[in-house]
Amino acid sequence: MNVGILALQGDVREHSEILRRIGVRPVEVRLPKHLAAVDRLIIPGGESTAIGRLLTLYDLIAPLRARAGRDLAIWGTCAGAILLARTVLDMKQGGQPGLEVMDITVRRNAYGSQLDSFELPLNMPVLGDEPLPGVFIRAPQIESVGPTVRVLARLPSGAVVAAQQGRMMATTFHPELTSDDRVHRYFLEL
Numbered sequence: 001m002n003v004g005i006l007a008l009q010g011d012v013r014e015h016s017e018i019l020r021r022i023g024v025r026p027v028e029v030r031l032p033k034h035l036a037a038v039d040r041l042i043i044p045g046g047e048s049t050a051i052g053r054l055l056t057l058y059d060l061i062a063p064l065r066a067r068a069g070r071d072l073a074i075w076g077t078c079a080g081a082i083l084l085a086r087t088v089l090d091m092k093q094g095g096q097p098g099l100e101v102m103d104i105t106v107r108r109n110a111y112g113s114q115l116d117s118f119e120l121p122l123n124m125p126v127l128g129d130e131p132l133p134g135v136f137i138r139a140p141q142i143e144s145v146g147p148t149v150r151v152l153a154r155l156p157s158g159a160v161v162a163a164q165q166g167r168m169m170a171t172t173f174h175p176e177l178t179s180d181d182r183v184h185r186y187f188l189e190l
């Protein structure tokens with residue numbers, strides 16, 4: 001198993017550290033040749049418009065679209081979830097298209113300025129009974145999911161914050177900013 005982290009922008013180092021802690025040495029993916037060497041990829045949080053622009057610049061859109069969910073398991077956290085989504089609401093004018101591979105509709109910066117960033121325990125039944133620390137930073141919200149998408153976690157309000165479609169997963173929060181490695185372990189089994 002070769003695990004990559006898309007290393008164009010965002011919290012690459014945090015994902016790398018948590019993977020190393022559980023015994024995985026990740027490959028930093030910046031170019032198509034790096035992508036060709038991995039069979040799992042994490043798209044980190046950061047700024048989805050910046051990452052989207054760099055994906056285009058480095059010719060990564062086409063190979064990612066061809067492989068995502070097939071021979072490439074893929075997980076997007078926060079900005080990464082925006083990049084996976086088939087439909088993005090509130091994209092900036094002239095915003096970069098994302099990968100559009102996962103059947104979810106996502107709204108950027110969905111929680112407004114007061115709730116810009118927040119933290120709360122999440123229930124994610126696939127990880128067991130112990131709640132997960134949910135760290136949200138200018139998070140998007142998953143507004144709807146297609147028929148083959150499984151909801152993995154919701155806020156108490158009902159808002160979807162983690163979803164899975166086969167070998168693709170999106171979380172609107174940041175497990176890499178906590179010491180809980182269960183979501184990373186779950187991804188390594190997709």
Ligand code: GLN
Nearest residue numbers: 045046047048078079138
């Ligand atoms: N608000 C950012 C965006 O729209 C995502 C924030 C994050 O990844 N923490 O891309």
